[in-house]
Amino acid sequence: MRAGITRRIDRARRAAARATILPLLVRGGIGLAFFAAMLVAWPVSLVLSGYAALLAVAAGYPVIAPRGRGPTVAALAVIGGWILDTTWYDSRIALWRVLAVATLLYAGHTLSALAAVLPYDAVVSPDVVTGWLARAGAVVLGSAVLTVIALGLTARLAGPAFLLATLVGLTAAVGLTLLLARLLRRS
Secondary structure, eight states, rough: HHHHHHHHHHHHHHHHOOOOOHHHHHHHHHHEEEEHHHHHSSSSSTTTTHHHHHHHHHHHHHHHTTTTTHHHHHHHHHHHHHHHIIIIIIOOOOHHHHHHHHHHHHHHHHHHHHHHSSSSSSSHHHHHHHHHHEEEHHHHHHHHHHHHHHHHHHSSSSSSHHHHHHHHHHHHHHHHHHHHHHHHHHH
């Protein structure tokens, strides 16, 4: 057991010595995105207490394990905080908070995907990371615009028309999922 721990420590030292700046910045961005999402999602009274250290640990887990369960654990911590804040603490749901949590979760998730395929010792052009972030920014902007439009339409389409639109959307989503599953099995 002692030899296994010693090997892991030696491996961590070698990894730290070989690490390059851009992969480390991507991993730092993961931690920042998830921690900011937790700060926005969790109740303010808990964030200002000693629980913020636990949130930082949960946000830091995907930094060291972007390929594993780290991003899932961090996302579930954010979602758990949101549910706790909006149900138990009965906080008002504000549009800016919804958009901020969604944006930060997506940023953490997409940076985790990048870090999962980016070795810590890779020499990477900054264009790779900026292109990745530009595409992620376009997705976030498009999603935010569509969210605001959809929320504006819900006030006008309340009643049977809204129910019909919801059912049509769910049917389309299920149909598309079945189609994609069938196409994947064929190939």
